[in-house]
Amino acid sequence: MSNVVVRRIEIFLESEKLTYEAGLQPEKQWRLWKSDFRQQIEDTYNKLGGQAPDGLAEIEVPAYPIVFEGKAIVGNDELVYNRYAAVCLRAPFYSDIDGLNVEASLRYCRQFEVGCKKVGLIAGVWSNPISNMHFGEASDPGDFFGNGSSGWKMLAFQHLLRDMLARLDGYEVLHFSIYDxxxxxxxxxxxxxxxxxxxxxxxxxxxxxxxxxxxxxxxxxxxxx
Structure with missing residues (x-):
């Protein structure tokens, strides 16, 4: 799903008459489970409260928003920054990503979760049947004292998988944030x-x-x- 950051970058590339691919689906997702990232994936899943490890390999990896000159370009809007994204950002994988300022992103997760709440409490985002299966039944929208949002957990986890698979596909992962x-x-x-x-x-x-x-x-x- 495209967001305003991705669309603005697309408009710029089009105005410069530069060739890019939008919404490119990752291939050979199975490679994640044969890679050196597997232990990190399982550890992060557990930290998010994962409950269906046998179904891990069935979780869909999102498309690369933009692929341009060997770069997988990601636009991060309000929905990206929350406490569950912070868990994923602490995976060792991100310590070796030049295209993402991890410390700034962790700060955004602390400062701007209220922005995520403005857009992320709707049905299907806060929770859905697949996210509930993996991360437990979600609490009422906006309630973090119980299980919180299974949907936010799933989205953050999927973003981690996407970035890892982009690396395996040979792309430089380049993040743009609405808060930079x-x-x-x-x-x-x-x-x-x-x-x-x-x-x-x-x-x-x-x-x-x-x-x-x-x-x-x-x-x-x-x-x-």
């Missing part, structure tokens, strides 16, 4: 704020940031004099 900050007009603004400006100085700052992170050359206006 960029200097624009003499002040720090989040990517989410910058994306609201379809033109002007703030949009130019967003494009410059994208070009740098994607490894694209600076345009003439961006080059130092």
């Amino acid at each position: 900050q960029i200097m624009s007009g003499g002040k720090l603004l989040t990517v989410g704020e910058l994306m609201k400006s379809p033109s002007g100085e703030h949009y130019a700052s967003f494009v410059k940031y994208l070009r740098r992170r994607l490894g694209l050359p600076a345009v003439a206006a961006e080059k130092p004099v």
Whole structure:
């Protein structure tokens, strides 16, 4: 499922007439269970309260949102940041990912879970039959004193599987967050704020940031004099 961050990156790539693939489905998911990541996967599943280990290999790995020049590009919006995502981010796998600022992401999980609650309490996201099977019956929406959200746990776990499989597929995993900050007009603004400006100085700052992170050359206006 695409989100606003992914769509903005797609719009930029299209405006630059750059070729990319959207929603590419990972292949050969079974390789996760033959890889060195298996123990980390099982450990994280248990930390999330996993209850159906025999069905682990049946959990669907989400598509790569964007694949561009050997990079699996992920856009992280409000729904990504919560206490369960923090559990997954502490997997040793993420200590070796240059395209993700783990410490910043863990901070976002602490600071912005309220943003996740605004969009993540609906049926199917907070819980669903598959997530309940794996992580137990969810509590009432917004209640973290019981079992919490089985759906949020599943989503965070699936994101971990996706990133691991991207590595096995030979992609560099590159994360963009709605909460990352960029200097624009003499002040720090989040990517989410910058994306609201379809033109002007703030949009130019967003494009410059994208070009740098994607490894694209600076345009003439961006080059130092």
